[in-house]
Amino acid sequence: MTVVLSGTEIAGKLREKFPESIIDAKPQFILVKPESLLEIATFLKDAPEYKFNYLTSVTAVDYYDYFEAVYHLTSIDHNHSLVLKTRCAREKPVLPSVVRLWQAADLQEREIYDLLGITFEGHPNLKRIVLWEGFQGHPLRKDYLA
Amino acid sequence: MALKTEPFAVNIGPAHPSTHGVFRMRATLDGEVIVDLEPVFGYLHRGVEKLAEERTYTGFIPLTDRLDYLSSMANNLGYCLAVEKLAGITVPERAMYLRVILAELQRIASHLIAVGAFLNDAGAFMTPILYMIREREKILDLLEMVSGQRLTYNFMRIGGLSQDVPEEFLPALKKFVDEMPRWIEEYEQLLKENEILIARAKGVGILTKETAINIGASGPVLRASGVKWDIRKADPYSGYDRFEFDIPTGETGDSYDRYRVRVEEMRQSVRIIKQAMEQLPAGPVRAQVPHLIRPPAGETYTHIEVPKGELGFYLVSDNSIAPYRLHIRAPSLINLTALREMVLGWKIADAILIFGSIDICMGEVDR
Amino acid sequence: MEVSKPRALVYSEAELDRAEGAVIENLKASAQQPIPDRDKWLDEELKKNVLLTTVDAAINWARRSSLWTTVCFPACCAFEFITTAGSRFDISRFGMEIIRASPRQADLMITAGTLTWKMAPNVKRIYDQMPEPKWVIAMGACAVSGGIFRSSYSVVPGYNRIIPVDVYVPGCPPRPENLLYGIRLLQKKIAKESLMKSSQA
Numbered sequence: 001m002t003v004v005l006s007g008t009e010i011a012g013k014l015r016e017k018f019p020e021s022i023i024d025a026k027p028q029f030i031l032v033k034p035e036s037l038l039e040i041a042t043f044l045k046d047a048p049e050y051k052f053n054y055l056t057s058v059t060a061v062d063y064y065d066y067f068e069a070v071y072h073l074t075s076i077d078h079n080h081s082l083v084l085k086t087r088c089a090r091e092k093p094v095l096p097s098v099v100r101l102w103q104a105a106d107l108q109e110r111e112i113y114d115l116l117g118i119t120f121e122g123h124p125n126l127k128r129i130v131l132w133e134g135f136q137g138h139p140l141r142k143d144y145l146a
Numbered sequence: 147m148a149l150k151t152e153p154f155a156v157n158i159g160p161a162h163p164s165t166h167g168v169f170r171m172r173a174t175l176d177g178e179v180i181v182d183l184e185p186v187f188g189y190l191h192r193g194v195e196k197l198a199e200e201r202t203y204t205g206f207i208p209l210t211d212r213l214d215y216l217s218s219m220a221n222n223l224g225y226c227l228a229v230e231k232l233a234g235i236t237v238p239e240r241a242m243y244l245r246v247i248l249a250e251l252q253r254i255a256s257h258l259i260a261v262g263a264f265l266n267d268a269g270a271f272m273t274p275i276l277y278m279i280r281e282r283e284k285i286l287d288l289l290e291m292v293s294g295q296r297l298t299y300n301f302m303r304i305g306g307l308s309q310d311v312p313e314e315f316l317p318a319l320k321k322f323v324d325e326m327p328r329w330i331e332e333y334e335q336l337l338k339e340n341e342i343l344i345a346r347a348k349g350v351g352i353l354t355k356e357t358a359i360n361i362g363a364s365g366p367v368l369r370a371s372g373v374k375w376d377i378r379k380a381d382p383y384s385g386y387d388r389f390e391f392d393i394p395t396g397e398t399g400d401s402y403d404r405y406r407v408r409v410e411e412m413r414q415s416v417r418i419i420k421q422a423m424e425q426l427p428a429g430p431v432r433a434q435v436p437h438l439i440r441p442p443a444g445e446t447y448t449h450i451e452v453p454k455g456e457l458g459f460y461l462v463s464d465n466s467i468a469p470y471r472l473h474i475r476a477p478s479l480i481n482l483t484a485l486r487e488m489v490l491g492w493k494i495a496d497a498i499l500i501f502g503s504i505d506i507c508m509g510e511v512d513r
Numbered sequence: 514m515e516v517s518k519p520r521a522l523v524y525s526e527a528e529l530d531r532a533e534g535a536v537i538e539n540l541k542a543s544a545q546q547p548i549p550d551r552d553k554w555l556d557e558e559l560k561k562n563v564l565l566t567t568v569d570a571a572i573n574w575a576r577r578s579s580l581w582t583t584v585c586f587p588a589c590c591a592f593e594f595i596t597t598a599g600s601r602f603d604i605s606r607f608g609m610e611i612i613r614a615s616p617r618q619a620d621l622m623i624t625a626g627t628l629t630w631k632m633a634p635n636v637k638r639i640y641d642q643m644p645e646p647k648w649v650i651a652m653g654a655c656a657v658s659g660g661i662f663r664s665s666y667s668v669v670p671g672y673n674r675i676i677p678v679d680v681y682v683p684g685c686p687p688r689p690e691n692l693l694y695g696i697r698l699l700q701k702k703i704a705k706e707s708l709m710k711s712s713q714a
Contacts, residue, residue: 104362134534
């Protein structure tokens with residue numbers, strides 16, 4: 001069975017290495033600051049006891065005050081998984097891109113940009129993917145008027 | 147003396163005779179060799195994730211059918227498992243075994259199309275597809291006996307199945323399962339050692355192990371590259387840990403390996419169905435659930451192994467009758483990330499074959 | 514891990530995308546009303562007595578017995594069409610086993626699948642490339658009216674917003690027998706056409 005790692009435990013260990021990067025830690029997920037997302041993700045990918053080499057999915061949710069991006073990480077060698085989250089404000093939605101670490105994020109981040117409007121810095125090819133150029137608005141937002 | 151050539155752009159347009167749906171590739175060619183490729187999709191984007199926010203949990207099940215329309219039972223199963231996990235509903239035993247039987251039948255049907263279309267793209271014009279349709283009609287008859295529909299079943303419900311299987315289903319299933327290995331043998335014998343297929347598919351479109359894990363590939367694409375990762379064994383759901391079956395893997399990750407992995411998986415599916423039929427208990431097929439399901443506030447990510455790969459549902463609920471956010475992790479979209487790398491340096495005909503061997507379904511890619 | 518080999522494009526992606534996007538927006542703005550159906554032939558049959566000449570009957574028989582379809586297979590209904598072309602519900606007995614990839618050699622378009630605004634200019638282009646006489650069968654609920662996806666932001670509510678449709682076949686997806694009945698209806702419609710009328714229309 002895939003062991004779902006507890007967020008609180010992992011956050012405890014991460015706090016020693018990356019102080020002041022973790023905003024919240026529950027058993028289901030770890031919430032980190034957007035500035036430190038890349039370094040925490042690199043650590044989680046390379047450290048031998050975690051080895052999260054498989055990015056299962058990247059998605060984003062629109063809570064009315066902020067956007068929240070959710071990363072589901074899996075390790076194929078150790079067969080365990082973890083959930084990372086990060087938030088950004090609604091007025092200026094910018095987040096760092098994890099494409100350099102896991103190429104799986106390539107098309108998924110483009111889709112989040114298309115449907116929700118979050119810009120990912122460092123993405124080599126950020127443009128609309130399922131809708132056409134010239135489409136007004138971002139449909140998956142809660143205030144999108146049909 | 148070398149000829150001076152100039153690269154030019156060719157559009158392999160959304161409507162093309164290969165049966166994989168509306169997928170467009172803008173290719174830049176130097177002579178006949180592809181030097182760059184830009185996939186363009188979105189021609190079937192129907193806004194399913196947005197529609198989820200205006201339908202009830204049960205009312206969304208028909209929409210899950212149309213995601214990967216060649217394996218509707220499996221999509222239904224994934225979605226129902228996600229809602230059941232969030233709402234804390236236990237499924238009765240008979241429903242679990244029947245779900246496994248239906249999902250494995252669906253896997254055989256989907257792999258038949260994948261293999262048939264792959265061989266069709268390789269050049270055997272209509273024969274593989276006609277043979278594939280012959281077998282698939284038998285499976286569709288069985289599924290029609292159960293649910294009344296041939297392609298999009300809308301059969302599973304939250305808490306089990308919508309109704310029990312009729313009495314003539316199990317004898318007909320037994321007859322089918324006893325004959326199927328012979329049909330797979332005959333089907334394979336047609337083209338397994340064919341020189342043209344081996345020349346066209348062996349060594350073409352190689353996906354290495356590290357690349358496959360890095361791009362998040364799943365399903366036969368990942369297993370053909372040598373990674374033994376199958377959700378049915380790694381994270382079993384719906385009683386899969388009670389059955390014995392193998393996971394076929396390939397060595398090199400070329401198109402020929404992907405084709406062989408799919409044929410072997412069909413054999414393993416027949417094995418699972420036989421075991422599930424023997425162990426099938428009696429009992430109810432649906433748990434007692436309220437008519438309008440309101441799961442408590444929270445979120446979940448549930449994944450299952452569909453024929454194309456790992457299908458995941460990320461479901462966020464806020465205790466109302468409709469989901470707050472439903473994200474579908476589509477295996478076909480993520481398997482497509484490697485298309486450009488696999489295709490560079492080959493010719494257009496090879497590009498069509500490589501694309502066919504990844505086996506995507508546009509309903510899933512675009513959602 | 515290094516992402517990918519460097520790009521070697523000879524065209525400008527951004528310009529192409531913008532041009533195509535403009536075409537889609539223009540088509541969407543001009544397709545707000547459905548196109549009315551061609552010649553309401555059921556009413557006319559009652560109203561006037563049409564005497565078909567032998568030439569008409571022969572030409573209509575030739576046209577309806579060998580309809581060649583063109584490729585327009587966006588979604589799920591495509592697979593019901595493929596099974597109709599298979600050996601069990603043989604469509605070849607109607608002379609229709611040829612599915613031509615080139616629309617210039619086809620005279621029937623069976624639209625099997627949901628139409629989105631992004632795909633609409635391409636479908637209109639395929640339809641325009643087909644030579645006269647040509648017919649369209651709208652197959653499936655999504656083709657008739659938008660189906661289960663009608664309230665979505667990117668779906669065209671029915672093919673008759675952009676091309677004129679002759680026969681509507683409902684179902685989701687329609688069974689092969691259902692599609693064959695729709696083809697039979699189209700054949701009856703073709704049998705009633707006359708050269709005189711079509712030259713005036």
